[in-house]
Amino acid sequence: MSLPIRIPVIYQGVGSLEQLRNFKQKRILIVTDKTIHQMVGDKLSDYFQGREVKIFDEVEPDPKNTIMIKGGDVARKFKPELIIGIGGGSAMDTAKAIYFLYGQGSLKLYDMNVMIEYNLKEKSNLVLIPTTSGTGAEHTPGLVVTNTETGQKVSLASFDLIPSAVILDPALTLNMPKKLTVATGLDALTQAIESASGKMGNDFTKALNLYAIKILFKYLPVAAEEGASDISVRGKVHNAASIAGIAFGNSGLGIAHSFGHALGGVFHVPHGISVSVMLPYVIEFNKPECEDKYVEILECLNIIGVKDPSAKLSSMVKDLLKKLNTPLSIKELGISPKDWEQNFEKLVDWTKGDILTLINPRMPSEEQVRKIFQYAYEGKTIDF
Ligand SMILES: [Fe+2]
Structure with missing residues (x-):
């Protein structure tokens, strides 16, 4: 027996970032890095006028467990209805980790088990927006975390990490070196x-x-x-x-x-x-x-x-x-x-x-x- 095929709703094409205006949640946590925050922070705030928005922009390349855990703590305090990961693979993986830590309650990041259903959508929705063209992290049930103690990169996975929606706007990639x-x-x-x-x-x-x-x-x-x-x-x-x-x-x-x-x-x-x-x-x-x-x-x-x-x-x-x-x-x-x-x-x-x-x-x-x-x-x- 093969696994079911899971595909999020996909908005694609130039200008598709505008679709964010149609998400009606009132408390929105944006997970990104400082460069993307500078690039699109104002635009995103404009889309969500009149709603509560928090931007967690501490994402770094090869994201470490410590940053993911910190983001999870931010989410637990802020209680978002929508989590948006925007950036490269590191930002999207960090958003997934935060979505997991917030959504399931008391488990630790490394407890994530691909065989278990966590019903993360009961607490919030996840939307992923790649600004690079490659990792595919916006579609996968996995994330890669670097352990601060050993330096080892570990893959974790849960099918609950597949987002509700993905936005593919090539305008976001024009500045890629x-x-x-x-x-x-x-x-x-x-x-x-x-x-x-x-x-x-x-x-x-x-x-x-x-x-x-x-x-x-x-x-x-x-x-x-x-x-x-x-x-x-x-x-x-x-x-x-x-x-x-x-x-x-x-x-x-x-x-x-x-x-x-x-x-x-x-x-x-x-x-x-x-x-x-x-x-x-x-x-x-x-x-x-x-x-x-x-x-x-x-x-x-x-x-x-x-x-x-x-x-x-x-x-x-x-x-x-x-x-x-x-x-x-x-x-x-x-x-x-x-x-x-x-x-x-x-x-x-x-x-x-x-x-x-x-x-x-x-x-x-x-x-x-x-x-x-x-x-x-x-x-x-x-x-x-
Ligand atoms: Fe890869």
């Missing part, structure tokens, strides 16, 4: 390819993934260069990233993400870069289980009848990484052999322990985790 456009866009592509290659997909997630992959290959390089100020190009990438988010939120990811989480946690590499640098190696490693899926992906890119679909898809991803001027190996991330060696056991441990390793199409042994890391460090094609 190139580096952020590339990193978040590559996260979206990695997610779409991992979801399309995974064991838990279905016809619906496949349809979403294949379209997202096609659009991202075509428009991400344009959005990173000459099309950066073209709102229709931005809209294509913004929607494709969110479409991939619906897909992987309903089907899961794989080891490009578990390896990437470990790299990000240990070396503070931006998430999209840490997962995309692993993607070609993971495509090659998953070959024995994923050939059919790779053929489908290549077909949607109008590439038919190649002898080695895994090698072709991996090389297409590498070509895209080159075009976008991002690293093709872990060494190219600027990690010295000494730092690499010193942190190697931690990287292996964290990767083995990541829940996404368990749902990868090909389960790697500990020895294979070590080898994949070494090959990816050196930039060698996987041959095992």
Whole structure:
């Protein structure tokens, strides 16, 4: 039996942020970072004139449990009927954590259990508004929290975290710098390819993934260069990233993400870069289980009848990484052999322990985790 497919109400297109005027709740908590607060704070206050609005703008990149708990305490005092998370993945993940801490009462953040229903909607509604185009966090039941004591990034999930509504207004992404456009866009592509290659997909997630992959290959390089100020190009990438988010939120990811989480946690590499640098190696490693899926992906890119679909898809991803001027190996991330060696056991441990390793199409042994890391460090094609 497969899981039901969950999709929030989606408002999309230029100007869709205005839809917030139609939400009638009287007490509204906005969760964001200081940059987005400056950018849209006045606009949001204008939408909610005559109602009580509180802005919690302490979101930071790689959000820590302490900030999420602080936001939960703010919500418990303020008692919002509507919680809005606006920003990148960190803001949306923090909003989800606050929504959980406020909505369910006495549990701690790390008590969150994907098997339990919390009925969070009884206390408030959640609306998520991405201002980057990539994480897909607006659609997923999960969030990533960095533990302040260990530095480890941990994934938590509850289906109650899927919001009531998502707003996709590409106007919010026009000011994204190139580096952020590339990193978040590559996260979206990695997610779409991992979801399309995974064991838990279905016809619906496949349809979403294949379209997202096609659009991202075509428009991400344009959005990173000459099309950066073209709102229709931005809209294509913004929607494709969110479409991939619906897909992987309903089907899961794989080891490009578990390896990437470990790299990000240990070396503070931006998430999209840490997962995309692993993607070609993971495509090659998953070959024995994923050939059919790779053929489908290549077909949607109008590439038919190649002898080695895994090698072709991996090389297409590498070509895209080159075009976008991002690293093709872990060494190219600027990690010295000494730092690499010193942190190697931690990287292996964290990767083995990541829940996404368990749902990868090909389960790697500990020895294979070590080898994949070494090959990816050196930039060698996987041959095992
Ligand atoms: Fe991701």
